[in-house]
Amino acid sequence: MTDAPSSGSEGTPRDDSDAVDPDAVEPDTDQSAAAGASSADGPAEGAAPAEPLSPPTVTYPDTGGSSTTPPPPPPGPGGAQTVMVPTAADGQPEPPVGPGTAGGPDGPDAPGGEAAAPPAPPERAGITAALAAIGAGLLGAxxxxxxxxxxxDGDLDWSVYGTGLAAVVALLAISLVGALLARRTAGAGARSDLVTWPGxxxxxxxxxxxxxxxxxxxxxxxLAYLVGGVVAALGVVGYLLARRPAFAVVTVLGLGLVYAEAxxxxxxxxxDSEDAAxxxxxxxxxxxxxxTVVGWLLPSxxxxxxxxxxIGxxxxxxxxxxxxxMRLLGSALGQVMSEFGMSDDTGGMTSQVFGQPTWSAVPADYETDVAVVLGFAAGLTLLWALAAIxxxxxxxxxxxxxxxxxxxxLATxxxxxxxxxxxxxxxxxxxAVVLLLAAPLVKRQAARVGTN
Structure with a gap:
């Protein structure tokens, strides 16, 4: 079998970088013969200069053949994109690594070599909750x-009033001390109760x-501005210290006093007195x-x-x-007027009670007032329904x-x-109609969950 031209001979130059050391790899007899046969068919001496480089030749050792494949085109705007997927030693994609998985920060391969522990239950205040409630209740009394x-007696008794102020100062001081005893993230249960109820x-x-x-x-x-402002401000401070809903309730009540006065x-x-309701x-x-709208921006x-x-x-x-x-008072007044033979000039409607004419306490514009109030009630109901969604x-x-x-x-x-x-x-x-409308939605949601 004729040897392939060396790097110094004429013909197609050979790249020595692709040569395989015969001592490093033991050639297969069949594969060597096939490779030699392929080399013997190369261009003869004195041939014309080689054309531009052809596509690379890939040799498959298991079949002994070769295949010429063109290089892949560059990805275009709509072409396929190359996605790098990490693979394990067996060629299969590696499983995701995350919390609780092998190799994750809290998985079996984490420092310590133990599996992830279940999340700890919320810390309970224990006896601190009972002591805080009883103590705050006694001082509140x-x-x-x-x-x-x-x-x-009409005049301010400073001894009694001063004692009450001392109890208030004690409550607020204990709440502040409880906030300073531990961080909000440490000892959360006991700290939160000692801050919340006295506060x-x-x-x-x-x-x-x-x-x-x-x-x-x-x-x-x-006074409403002063009391409401102080209560609301202290409620905000307490909420920042303990993040407990009770302080949010106190804050809302304080704001309600300020709003009512304003x-x-x-x-x-x-x-008008007739339109006060x-x-x-x-x-x-x-x-x-x-x-509701402003408070929606807050964690509470x-x-x-x-x-x-x-409150609504x-x-x-x-x-x-x-x-x-007002209707009941008007009804009583109407009966008195009818007994004395007086007529009703207030726009009321006549009615019969035990065969005697009386005067209803529902003037003509009451129906409009009730309808307006029911409209407000319907608006708040829709607002809460949206919040529930x-x-x-x-x-x-x-x-x-x-x-x-x-x-x-009440309207009826x-x-x-x-x-x-x-x-x-x-x-x-x-x-019934509204509830029946909900039935298909339940079935649709169940079907969607099943497909997922």
Whole structure:
């Protein structure tokens, strides 16, 4: 068999870098013969200069053949992209490495060589919670006794009032000491209870004692601003120290005092006594919406929104209850007027009671007032329903249920509905339709989870 031309002979030059040391690799007899045969067919001496370099030749040792493949084209805008996938020794893709996996920071290959431990349960306060609650309750009782008895004789009894202030100072000081005893991340359970309950009771006690001591001073006309501002500010500080929802509740109550006083100062002169209930519903609805939207930017968005939502339910119910009281008073007055043969010039509607004419206490514009209040209740219900969708928190669902279950029955009583059967049937049918609309959504979500 003729040897291939050497690097010094004419013909196609040979690249010595690709040569294989015969002593390093033992050639296979069949593969060597095939390779020699392939070399013998090379260009003869004196041939024309070689054409431009051809595509590289790849030799497969297991078959003894060779294949010429063109180089891969450069990736274009829509071409396939090369993805580097780490492979193990057996050529299979390596499993992902992450927390809890082999090679991960807390997996079996982590320092120590042990598998990841399950997450530790939240730290419990233990006996500290009981001691903090009992101690705060006793000091809170001292504050209440001081607030009630400090002006029992009309004048301020400084001995009683000073004792109550000392109890408030003790509560706030213990709360601050508890915050300094340990970091918020260390001893979280015990530290949080020692900060929270004395702090909350102390802030509330200060809010009760301030009006008692300052009602004869020059700030008596602006006590709501002062008390509400102090309570809200201390509530924010307490929340920053302990991150407990109780401080968020105290903050909302303080802001509510400031808001109520400001609303009265701005709109008080333009509110008629007949429209007071509607204006009250407007004020409550605006406060709930503002606190919910602004509080949504805070970590305590859920507890803040639920707390102010409870205020919204109570406020709407109070507005309708005020209308009901006015109706009852008007009904009693109408009966007195009818007994004396006096006519009703207030726009009321006549009715018969035991065959005698009386006067209903539902003037013509009461239906409009009730409809407006129910509109506010419906708006808050939709707001809470949206919050329940976003957060998946049951508190918002309970708020929506509570609003509908209190506002609508009170409205029917205020309107003195003559045929409640129609209301019951309409409300029941509407609720059934809404629940039936939810059934296909449940089935669709279950199917989506199953496919995933």
């Amino acid at each position: 001292a504050v209440v006794v001081s607030a009630v008895r400090s002006r029992a 909350v009771v102390g802030i509330a006690g200060l809010g009760v004692l301030l009006p008692v001591g300052l009602q004869d001073t020059g700030v008596a006309d602006h 609303f009265g100062d701005i709109f008080g002169d333009s509110i 509607v204006w009250f519903a407007i004020a409550v609805t605006a406060f709930v919406a503002i606190i 968005r859920v507890i803040t929104s639920v707390t102010v939502g409870v 339910i109570v406020g709407i119910a109070g507005s309708l209850a005020a209308m009901l009281v 976003i957060t998946d928190h049951s508190g918002f669902s309970l708020l929506a249920i509570g609003m509908l279950a209190t506002a609508i029955p 009583v205020v309107l003195a509905v003559q045929h409640p059967t129609w209301w019951v049937a309409a409300l029941g049918a509407g609720g």
